[in-house]
Amino acid sequence: FILRIEDTDRTRFVAESLQDIMDSLKWLGLDWDEGPGARGTDEKAGYGSDPTAHGPYGPYFQSERLDLYHKYARQLIADGHAYYCFCSSERLNAVRTAQEAAKQPPGYDRHCRTLSPEEVQSRFDAGEKAVVRFKMPLKGTTEVYDELRGKLSFENRTLDDHILLKSDGFPTYHLAVVVDDHLMKITHAVRGEEWIASFPRHVLLYQALGWELPKFVHLPIFLAPSGGGKLSKRHGATGLKEYRDKGYLPEALFNFLLLLGWHPSDEQELFTAEEALKVFTVDRINKSPVAFSTDKLDWFNGVYIRKMDPRELSKRCLPFLQESGLLPDPC
Structure with missing residues (x-):
């Protein structure tokens, strides 16, 4: 981990x-x-x-890790899989505006894709800054495999020549995650389904670098309790720290999150981390988005509070009582 x-x-x-x-x-x-x-x-x-x-x-x-990202960006350029792009934000905005007016899908028009090495060097010598873009295939399809969703297919003509290195020298997520996952020997890449659109980009990057693919799993997104779109801060979504400060037990929140999009083979609802590790399988993850229910989280919290040893419960209540002024702070 x-x-x-x-x-x-x-x-x-x-x-x-x-x-x-x-x-x-x-x-x-x-x-x-x-x-x-x-x-x-x-x-x-x-x-x-x-x-x-x-x-x-x-x-x-x-x-x-910037030196590593630059190393592999240079390798991709040398192997013909990437190129320098000098297009200004003004030009990119003009291209986007023209595409919208023509009711065309937005995307980079590959203006710099065929620049010669001499042209590239000349523009660098003139002090111009560049990003590095990946050369996506112009024809055919890219097929990828997700451990949960099976085979997925993408038309290459719909895939943009995305940026790998920004002009400030920092990588985009696409390059950094592929390089790091490979060098850190990651075997399973598990992430939200909002990254499915980037899935073929990452697979093609692995192939261009000659690296073995990890197994990919794209999890369903969480929906707002009302079902009105993706869960966000305006629906009450908060960080773990706020749940802790509100008095939720970590055991209850862990159990709730475990069953949010995954179901066991029987009717068991209460799981410790050790029990979950023994029975968890990818094939029992839901493929569809799941609604976040605060009522269900409250139910789990109540169950874990009632079953907790009174001495342990008193110990955990102490910081809340002190913070509220009901008990003196020992300091």
């Missing part, structure tokens, strides 16, 4: 959130083997620390 910090989107980067992520995962009982704060490692080691401080495949912060 690896904790990897995907911090390459600098517009959304918040350094202080790292500790919240680690605290929340540990509160839920998810203890990882590699990555910042991993058991048996220096839990305080963070940015700029020894790359092997958290495991053998570090560093585990993507922002500290």
